[in-house]
Amino acid sequence: MLGGRGEIMEKFKFEKLEVYQKTLKFIDKIYSITKKFPKEEMFSLTDQLKRAALSILTNIAEGCGRYYKKDLSQFIRIARSSAFECVGLLQVAYNQKYISNFEYLQLYKDLQEISKMLNGLMKSLI
Numbered sequence: 001m002l003g004g005r006g007e008i009m010e011k012f013k014f015e016k017l018e019v020y021q022k023t024l025k026f027i028d029k030i031y032s033i034t035k036k037f038p039k040e041e042m043f044s045l046t047d048q049l050k051r052a053a054l055s056i057l058t059n060i061a062e063g064c065g066r067y068y069k070k071d072l073s074q075f076i077r078i079a080r081s082s083a084f085e086c087v088g089l090l091q092v093a094y095n096q097k098y099i100s101n102f103e104y105l106q107l108y109k110d111l112q113e114i115s116k117m118l119n120g121l122m123k124s125l126i
Contacts, residue, residue, distance in 0.1 A: 014064035019117035023057045026110045030086075033107070037098050045098075049089045055082035056114065069125045076125075080118040083111050 014020055030053045034046045056079045063075025087108065094104040 012061075012064075014061050017060065017064075017121075019114060019121060020057065020060050022110070022114055022117065023053075023060065026107070026114060027053045027057060029107060029110070033093075033099055033103060037093070041098070045089065045092060045096075049086065049093065052082050052085040052089060055079070056086070060118075073122055073125045076118050076122050080115055080122075083115050083118065086111055 027050075030049055034049060037046045059075045059079035059082065063072040063079070066072050066075065090099070090104055090107050090111075093099045094101070099107075
């Protein structure tokens with residue numbers, strides 16, 4: 001990560017988490033794919049899908065900023081719930097033919113991996 005003068009800045013610990021990195025890539029895919037959604041979906045399915053994906057990321061980051069493991073665990077559970085929300089939203093997008101079968105399966109696979117990683121993170125906190 002570059003600072004204001006081009007110098008390397010140290011990352012926050014949560015940025016080094018594999019699940020955080022995987023979620024960033026997932027969000028990039030969501031933003032790319034939703035650009036193709038119909039304009040009438042901009043304030044409904046498109047917005048909701050982006051918000052759910054972003055919620056995974058922001059809850060990981062916010063949870064890592066908490067002092068107690070119990071608090072972190074709660075935010076990781078919320079992140080996992082947001083991943084599950086994305087599953088349903090992607091099913092709607094697929095049913096409406098806004099995404100292809102290939103896109104759906106790739107995004108679904110990403111969500112499975114993210115969910116497993118979040119489960120592992122939760123288990124490590126016990």
